[in-house]
Amino acid sequence: MAMLLEFDKVEKSFPSNDGPVPVLRGVSFDLAAGQTLALTGESGSGKSTLLHVAAGLEAFDSGTVKVAGQNLGPMEDGALAQLRRTDIALVFQQFNLIPSLTVTANIAFQARLAGRGDASHIAQVSAALGLADHLNAYPETLSGGQQQRVAIARALAAKPKLLLADEPTGNLDEGTAEEVLEQMLDLVTQTGAGLMLVTHSPAIAARMQRRLHLKSGLLA
Ligand SMILES: Nc1ncnc2c1ncn2[C@@H]1O[C@H](COP(=O)(O)OP(=O)(O)OP(=O)(O)O)[C@@H](O)[C@H]1O
Known part of the structure; x- marks a missing residue:
């Protein structure tokens, strides 16, 4: 089975006044196409850092990281950006929506960058996430939970190979959180994407096929 994400040691x-503070201390795991994985761990255990490294947004000190078979270590920034555009979608705690674009344009923009700007799919994902009434709104006029749903719709619309999500349902009520999870799991079943999801919720972690726990810089 094709590996979408591989971490090896x-x-x-991070530097500090008292010297380097280790956050990941030899992390190894992999995620295959069509697999879902929950990453749990206490606050400050390094979950977001691990996702940033997986997305090629944060450099690492040693070991190997591969996304869709491509070794990130030696890649130039331009090649990393290209890989993020086409193969990886990120849902982070900061939603990073483009303020000058409407909801629908925010969603379509990333899908087009990925070469998958299918209008009917974009409309379907937006409707499923309850955004149909807000398609022409600008992000600043939306609530935090609505902005979070736009960020998730944007990630899903791009049909990424690898979906990395950091507490994607943190701001949402139970019903909306459930719909978001369903949509993410649909993407995995329909396209064979890999999903890695950071969560503090045991109930959400239980919905993933695999669970990894980060503690003292190591996975268990
Ligand atoms: N850019 C940075 N510079 C220095 N230290 C950092 C940086 N980013 C993160 N850290 C430190 O690395 C550790 C791990 O942070 P990280 O955000 O990855 O944890 P987390 O498990 O995602 O936490 P949370 O659940 O609270 O979001 C923390 O001690 C944090 O202070």
């Missing part, structure tokens, strides 16, 4: 520390 990945180490990462």
Whole structure:
């Protein structure tokens, strides 16, 4: 089975006045096409850092990271950006919506960058996430939960190979959170994407096929 994400003995520390603070201390795991994985761990355990490294947004100190078979370590920034455009979608705690674009344009923009700007799919994902009445709104006029749903719709509309989501349902009520999960799992079943999801919720973690727990810089 094709591996979408491979970590082998990945180490990462951040500098501090007292010297480097290790956050990842030899992290190894992989995620195959069509698999779902929950990443749990206490606040500050390095979950977001791990996702940033997987997305090629944060450099790492040693070990190997591969996305869709491509080794990120030696890649130039331009090649990393290209890989993010076409193969990876990110839903982060900061939604990073483009303020000058409407909801529908925010969603379509990323899908087009990925070469998958299918209008009917965009409309279907937007409707499923309850955004149909807000398609022409600008992000600043939306609530936090609505902005979060736009960020999720944008990620799903691009039909990525690898979906990396950091607490994607953190701001949402139970019903909406359930719909978001369903949509993410649909993407995995329909397209064979891999999903890695950071969560503090045992109930959401239980919905993923695999669960990894980050503690003291190591996975268990
Ligand atoms: N850019 C940075 N510079 C220095 N230290 C950082 C940086 N980013 C993260 N850290 C530190 O790395 C550790 C892990 O942070 P990270 O955000 O990955 O944890 P987390 O498990 O995602 O936490 P949370 O659940 O609260 O979001 C923390 O001690 C944090 O202070």
